[in-house]
Amino acid sequence: MTAVPRAAIPDEVLRRQDVQDALKRRDFGRLFFLARRWAGISYSAIAESCDIKPERVGTLARGTGSITSYQKIEQIADGMRVPGHLLGLQPRHWELADRNALHSRAEPAVGDVQGIRGAVHGASNYDLGHRLARGSAEFLRDLDRSGPGEMTIEQMAADLRGIAFRYLREPTPPLLVGLGQIRDEAREHLTRPGVVRRRDLLVLAGWSMALMGWMSVDMGRPDLAGTHARAAWMCGEAADHDGLRAWTCKTWQMVEYWAQRRPQAAAHTERGAIYADRAGGGAALIMLSALALDYARLGREDDALTTLNRARDAAERLTPTGDTDLGGPMSCTPERAVGYWADTYLVLGHSKEALALADEAVAASESAPGAVRNMGTERMMRCHQAIAHLQQRDLDAAQHALARVLVTPPELRAAPLRLRMHDITALLPDDTAGRSFADTLTGFATAPGE
Structure with a gap:
């Protein structure tokens, strides 16, 4: 379905007689x-979604003035998700797209009362709840324009962590929009004379751009990721925030690695490890784990194994804090670190050790509560299992390891995961079974639209 604008009116509100x-x-x-x-949609959200000046939205809402321009009526229909027939218009493009998406979904089985109720009510109630909460957040910010005060900062931080948590659980583009809004709100406050809470705003803007950089890499756009990372780095420097500096270095490392510049990738990881050592928490754990892998890729086995031991020590004393772990991809549990360790052993050709670690990490992830289960990491660990099995010439076990990965919806297939499939394909045997599975992996790895 198409991305939903901030001012989209929920179905239950559209059905009201006064509306x-x-x-x-x-x-x-x-x-x-x-x-x-009725829906908690702020005037600022309406202005943004419908391309109307905010002051004009307020004037119209107070009963002064009218809109008669056909083009503007179309913009309102699209920005507020009003079906065309309710305004005397042709069906809108998003109506057709959403209708096609709905038709493609599996229908609940006959007699599946819970499934039918969920199909009818679940999505709209969920969306309404989120819109109402978003309206309350915007109301808070409207009251706090002279600040920002403590409540606004806390709300921005909560929004940011919520986006980090939902990453790779929901489609990426709407999350990127949300990050852009947090960045722009922080920038708006920072450009005002006599701004208060300057460091907090810099940190929020920096985290949002570092996460945008991470997502850009996963979307196959490392060129854009570098721009976000440079801006995030400046925020980390201005705020003197070691956790943000460390994670920004990790983002840069990903950019360089996927550009096949492995020495530069390792250099970023080494620099990030210095800041992470001061910050501690998940930043220290992921930087050491990533550094071990970078050394393995450069053929520096002794350095890789020594750094791996340091990472294990960091895992034992792990104490994440808000300064070291944003959440989602910018946090590191021991299970996630084990994925890097397994990959390190794979690069070094130690498939037995790699498989043992990957099995351990997958089992831990499967038993983790949904709130902390990182599906992106789990998918990559299953890939590690598959590679280890193929190094041991066990195609059946590799196929079993990838079975759950291959059902990942296209919109959640990050670029590194798709690229990993090409690595696995190169290890498949050149026989009928191997070629057939290679076709399956190639189809999975094909980006939407290719």
């Missing part, structure tokens, strides 16, 4: 007022 009456009269001021009252 229907406003739409029939094309009384958009009344529509804006009712959207705020």
Whole structure:
């Protein structure tokens, strides 16, 4: 389905009689007022989604003025997700796209009461809850324009951590939009004279851009990731924040690695490890684990194994904090670190040790509560299992290891995961079974639209 604008009106609100009456009269001021009252959609969200100046939205909502331009009516229909027939328009492009997406979904089985209820009510109630919460957050910020005060900073931080948590559980583009909004809000406050909480704002902006960089790599755009990383680094420097510096170095390392510049990748990891050592927590654990892998890729086996031991020591004394772990991809549990260790052993050709670690990490991930289970990491660890099995010439075990990976929806297939499939394909035997499985992996690894 298409990305949902911030000002989209939930179905249950669109069905209200007062909303229907406003739409029939094309009384958009009344529509804006009712959207705020019943769905918690702020006037600033309406202005952004419909490309109307915020002050004009407020004026219309107070009953002054009207909108008659056909182009502007179309913008409101699209920005607030009002079906075309309610405004005398042709069906909108997003209606057709959403209808096709809905038709492609499996229908609940006959007699599956819970499934039917979920299909009818679940998504809209979930979306309504999120929109109402978003409206409350925007109301808080409207009250706090002279600040930002403590509550606004806390809300921005909560929004940021929520996006980090949802990454690789939900499609990426809407999450990137949310990160951009946090960055822009922080920038707006930072450009005001006499700004308070400057360091907090710099850190929030820096985290948002570092995470945008990480997501850009996963989307196959390391060129864009470098831009985000440079801006995030400047925020970390200005705020003197070692955790942000360390994770930004990790983002840079990914950019260089996927560009096949392995010495430069290792250099970023070495620099990040210095800041991570001061910060501690998950930053220290992931930087040491990544550094061991970088050394293995450069053929420096002794350095790789020594650093691996340091990473294991860091895992034993791991104490994550808000300064060292944002959440989602920018946090590191021992299970995630084990994935790097297994990959290190794979590069060094120690398939037995790699498989033991990967098995351990997958088992730990499967038993983890949903709130902390990192599906992106788990998929990569299953790839490690498959590679280890193939190094031991066991195709059946490799196929079994990848079975759960291959059901990953296309929108959640990060670029590193798709590239990993090419690595696995290169290890498959040149026989009928191997070639057949290679076709399966190639199809999985093909990016949408290719």
